Amino acid sequence: MNPLELVGASPEPPFEIVFAGTPVPAYPGQSIAAALQGAGIRAWRTTRVRARPRGLFCGIGVCFDCVVVVNGSATLRACLTEARPGDEVEPA
Numbered sequence: 001m002n003p004l005e006l007v008g009a010s011p012e013p014p015f016e017i018v019f020a021g022t023p024v025p026a027y028p029g030q031s032i033a034a035a036l037q038g039a040g041i042r043a044w045r046t047t048r049v050r051a052r053p054r055g056l057f058c059g060i061g062v063c064f065d066c067v068v069v070v071n072g073s074a075t076l077r078a079c080l081t082e083a084r085p086g087d088e089v090e091p092a
């Protein structure tokens with residue numbers, strides 16, 4: 001049983017965002033981080049010093065591990081940024 005079935009949700013149809021050139025499905029109201037996680041993408045950037053993988057950590061906007069570039073706007077937190085149809089998301 002997937003999470004949607006578990007809670008009996010019937011969301012609007014999904015749309016696509018693009019992450020590093022790859023289409024990723026997203027549901028209306030879903031954060032970019034949730035869409036990436038749902039697509040199996042667990043890390044979407046690396047640290048500057050040791051190139052360690054980073055993605056969703058706190059999930060509430062505190063740690064800044066999830067930063068991405070969205071439509072050219074840098075350092076947005078993926079966990080707090082709602083996915084919009086056609087968003088172009090790149091690693092920060």
Ligand code: FES
Nearest residue numbers: 057059061064079
């Ligand atoms: S996961 Fe911590 S700020 Fe987004």
